[in-house]
Amino acid sequence: MNIFINDRPADITLDTEKTLGDVLSGIEQWISSSGNRIRKISVDGQALEDDALSAAFDRDVRDIKKLDILVSSYRELAGEALGLLLETCALYADAPFEDRPFIAKAWENSAAAYFLQTDISDIYALAGRAFSGEGLPVQELSIIAEERIREISGPALEIEGCEALVKNVAARMEELPLDVQTGKDQRAAETIQLFSRTCEKLFRIFFVFESEGLSLDTFVVDGLSGRTFMEEFNAALTEISAAYENRDTVLVGDLSEYELAPRLLKFFYALKNSSEIPAQSIPAL
Numbered sequence: 465m466n467i468f469i470n471d472r473p474a475d476i477t478l479d480t481e482k483t484l485g486d487v488l489s490g491i492e493q494w495i496s497s498s499g500n501r502i503r504k505i506s507v508d509g510q511a512l513e514d515d516a517l518s519a520a521f522d523r524d525v526r527d528i529k530k531l532d533i534l535v536s537s538y539r540e541l542a543g544e545a546l547g548l549l550l551e552t553c554a555l556y557a558d559a560p561f562e563d564r565p566f567i568a569k570a571w572e573n574s575a576a577a578y579f580l581q582t583d584i585s586d587i588y589a590l591a592g593r594a595f596s597g598e599g600l601p602v603q604e605l606s607i608i609a610e611e612r613i614r615e616i617s618g619p620a621l622e623i624e625g626c627e628a629l630v631k632n633v634a635a636r637m638e639e640l641p642l643d644v645q646t647g648k649d650q651r652a653a654e655t656i657q658l659f660s661r662t663c664e665k666l667f668r669i670f671f672v673f674e675s676e677g678l679s680l681d682t683f684v685v686d687g688l689s690g691r692t693f694m695e696e697f698n699a700a701l702t703e704i705s706a707a708y709e710n711r712d713t714v715l716v717g718d719l720s721e722y723e724l725a726p727r728l729l730k731f732f733y734a735l736k737n738s739s740e741i742p743a744q745s746i747p748a749l
Contacts, residue, residue, distance in 0.1 A: 465478070465487075465526075465528045465529065465530070465531055466529065466530050466531070467487070467491075467530075467531045468530065468532045469491075469495075469533050469535055470533075470534060471532075474533075476491070478525060481525060482524065482525060483523060483524060483525065484507065484520055484521055484522070484523045484525060484528065484531070485522065486525075487525060488502070488505065488533075491533060495535055500535050500536065500537055500538065501535065501536055501537075501541055502533055502534070502535060503534045503535060503536045503541070504532075504533070505517060505531070505532070505533055506532040506533075507520060507523070507528055507530070507531055507532075508528060508530055509530070509532075537675070537676075538675040539617070539672060539675060539676070541579055541583075542583065542584060542612075543613060543616045543617055544576060545576035545579040545580050545584070546580075546584075546609050546612050546613045547613065548571070548574065548576040549571070549576065549577075549580065549587070549591055549605075549609050550606055550613065552567060552570075553594075553602045553603075553605055553606040554606070555567055556568065556595065556602050557602050557603065557606075564595070567595075568595035568596070571591070572592070572595075577591075584612070587608070587612060590605055590608065591605060612668075615665070615668055615669055615672060616672060619669045619672045619673060623669055623732070623735050624736065626662075626732075627732070627736070629662060630666075630728060630729065631729070633655075633658050633659050633662045633728065634725045634726075634728050634729050635725075636658065637655060637659055637720045637721065637724055637725035637728070638720070638721045638725045639655075640652055640656075640716070640720040640721065641713075641716075641717025641718070641720065641721055643655065644713045644716065644717055645717075655720075656708065659720075659724065659728070662728065663701075663728065666728075666732060666735060670683075670735060673735070673738055678738060683734065683738060685731055685734040686730045686734070690734075693727075693730075693731070693734075696727075697727050697731065700719060700724055701724070703715075703719060704716060704719040704723075704724060707719060
């Protein structure tokens with residue numbers, strides 16, 4: 465069996481693989497390590513989709529002459545999926561009420577929705593609730609989708625644009641102990657929410673960089689490897705969450721001012737310094 469990936473011969477030697485399913489499983493594991501996904505599969509010139517693909521998994525590799533696999537990067541697939549969601553939001557908002565369930569159903573059955581369900585599950589959940597009329601208005605969902613598209617398509621530019629936000633959130637975290645002590649509970653709660661959302665945004669952007677080749681072992685934050693920094697950051701997040709639930713205001717204040725505020729800034733600037741994203745690629749063939 466000759467294997468081609470994106471129309472290029474792949475130097476893959478079959479060992480214990482006996483079926484098409486065995487081969488595809490190994491290739492998927494291989495390419496996913498670099499942030500890529502299998503997009504299309506053809507066997508001897510015939511495209512396999514859905515039920516046909518499942519039925520072909522048990523085919524003996526000796527009966528297959530040529531396997532063609534189309535691979536796309538995570539960023540490409542995510543951008544397309546979010547773009548279709550944005551288009552669906554606009555269509556849904558302009559449609560008569562009686563047509564909206566059909567629009568929502570068409571999106572739900574799309575490959576884009578399946579990708580979001582498996583790879584960007586929070587957006588998939590938000591969209592499902594919005595289209596059912598139980599969640600955010602679709603206009604707000606559109607704003608969120610647009611932000612995610614910016615993060616996917618231009619992470620370096622998005623990092624540059626959120627510097628003021630990060631500095632403001634860090635300053636509010638430093639002020640959190642005083643807010644707690646003076647009874648400004650609502651402001652304190654808002655600060656925690658802002659901090660959480662900002663961290664989530666930075667982690668999403670980091671994942672985009674990571675999907676393009678950035679490694680936790682080579683990414684450096686304040687002299688620490690990305691892996692070590694993330695472990696310490698997550699430990700501090702877990703500690704402040706427990707302290708907040710236990711109403712330990714002293715510990716919450718200390719952690720927010722001396723642990724989390726400076727770490728947020730350090731993480732941000734390390735990401736900003738990593739704005740030169742490695743070129744999109746699949747593993748060497």
